[in-house]
Amino acid sequence: MLDETECEQARVGRDPAYDGRFFTGVRTTRIYCRPVCPVRPARGANVRFYPTAAAAESAGFRPCLRCRPETAPFCPAWNGSRTTTERALRLIDDGALDSDDASVEALATRLGIGARQLSRLFAKHVGASPTQVARTCRVQRAKRLIDATDLPMVEIATQAGFGSLRRFNTVFAEVYRRPPTAIRRQRPAEDPLTRRRDRAS
Amino acid sequence: MLDETECEQARVGRDPAYDGRFFTGVRTTRIYCRPVCPVRPARGANVRFYPTAAAAESAGFRPCLRCRPETAPFCPAWNGSRTTTERALRLIDDGALDSDDASVEALATRLGIGARQLSRLFAKHVGASPTQVARTCRVQRAKRLIDATDLPMVEIATQAGFGSLRRFNTVFAEVYRRPPTAIRRQRPAEDPLTRRRDRAS
DNA sequence: CGGAGGACGGAGTCCGAATCCGGCGAGCAC
DNA sequence: GTGCTCGCCGGATTCGGACTCCGTCCTCCG
Structure with missing residues (x-):
């Protein structure tokens, strides 16, 4: 004891x-x-x-x-508000803030609390606001698509959850200090034929 | 305008x-x-x-x-918490804190709020605590009975809502600076027959 | 316009101190 | 004697402070 x-x-x-x-x-x-x-x-x-x-x-x-x-x-009650925060993080990662009509307000309602309270929980447990987290998730998704596929950037931006190519370029550059195509160029070379075909499609 | x-x-x-x-x-x-x-x-x-x-x-x-x-x-919503406070005052005047098992807690529950919040409302709107108000009400009732009847003090204390003669004496003296019988003695004389009959009953 | 975050009030919870309370007697007045 | 008053005392309630949570509104900013 x-x-x-x-x-x-x-x-x-x-x-x-x-x-x-x-x-x-x-x-x-x-x-x-x-x-x-x-x-x-x-x-x-x-x-x-x-x-x-x-x-x-x-x-x-x-x-x-x-x-x-x-x-x-x-x-769940054991962790108190931590649990709610983690639910919110998972929902954001699943794209809860990506769709066009989605909002922090709607997300908070799904969790049964007010938008202001959700902001406070994020500030306390995560250290970032809900939309900042959503942005980071989108960039991560985009990065994975850039590395794993040869999809055109427009397609990647859309699939990653960005509403416009313009936002995608800006946010991506903020995080990685260089434009999306620069990342793809650094990638180790694969079969040139495959790459060219994917890019064209 | x-x-x-x-x-x-x-x-x-x-x-x-x-x-x-x-x-x-x-x-x-x-x-x-x-x-x-x-x-x-x-x-x-x-x-x-x-x-x-x-x-x-x-x-x-x-x-x-x-x-x-x-x-x-x-x-009622126009006045906000004032309304709740007034409901509480009326209930106290009707003896909500006099019965033996009554408590501030129970009164607050009847009003749909917590005991702490009821205390706050009284401090803000009334300037006295719930039990202080109840005590004042009891003394007023007792005073009226002393003036209007010849009931023995034990009976007056009970009817006024005091749980014990002991408390009645103490609280009454605090307010009026003299014991209950002193008040009755000051009262202008009435028909002696009536008074004697009441006292005996 | 929508999100972030500051300000503020309302309300609940716990704590420690203050008080309230009722019983037991002992004086006291009538 | 009978009823009233009051000191004392231990236990139960109450009070108010400190803290927190939460919702609403406001302003600023992108």
Whole structure:
């Protein structure tokens, strides 16, 4: 088991490394929490430590409503807003912001939150805005198509999710510091016949 | 009609005296508000004034979701949280905090909000906590009974909503600076027969 | 026009301190 | 004696602070 002082240190520091490894019961409120609970830590004298949520529960504590210590690890509620963020990332990668009528607003609605809140989650967990992430995804897709195929740039831009060739060129250049065709030229040579045929089609 | 500069002054000051007398439309967002809207006021250059909600609406603005300018005055939503506070005051006056198992928590639930929020509303609109209001109501009821009847003090305390004679004495003395019987003694004499009969019953 | 992000208010949660509360007696007045 | 008042005390509630989440509106910018 964990040391008493070690737990105390992890508790006041809200150390994520200890999340799930012990639980704290507060005598005055009869509530038990995870080490990472966002609420101001209770005074040390009122705290007791338990190895599992069940132990705290059977000692007469109820679970905190903020950190949800009663939910099993890996349950969506365990990660809090992280889970929502990851769902959003997956949806963006699947093109949720690429289609013409798509919007951050619509994406947020699909996730059951407001657009402003989605922006905040991205700023906190990802460090970039939803549209920035979408842009990066599009560039990655385009890069893969450039490397793997000989499709013309117009086709690549469309397939990658760009609404216009103009945007594709600009954004691509911002990321790679050179135009799309420069990347293709660097590629190791393949069968010249195949390449020429694909380009023509 | 109202002066343009007068409206502007009322708007930035959120003057309640002008509530309902004009409405402000914001050009950039196509939203119209009441003068008392809690949102940070829009920059003056983007604002236009309208005498009625209908005028703003027909000019292409939609109603703000915070101050609800489209609802008629006297509609509960018009007053916002004031309405909730007044409902709470009425319930307290009707004894919602007097019965033995009653609590601020339960009262707040009846109103559809949390206990903390109810406290905040009272601090803002009433200037006293829910239990303080309840106590004052009880004292008032007791005072009326002392003046109007010859019931024994135990009975008055119970009818007024006090849970114990002990509390009744303490609280009454805090308000009136003297014990309950002192008030009754000051009362102008009535028919002695009536008084004696009531006391015996 | 649409997205990003600042400002702000409303509301929920927990905490610690303050208070409220009711029972038990002991005086006290009538 | 009988009913009223009040000091004391331990436990239950309440209060207000600190914090967070979230939605709405606003301005700026591309």
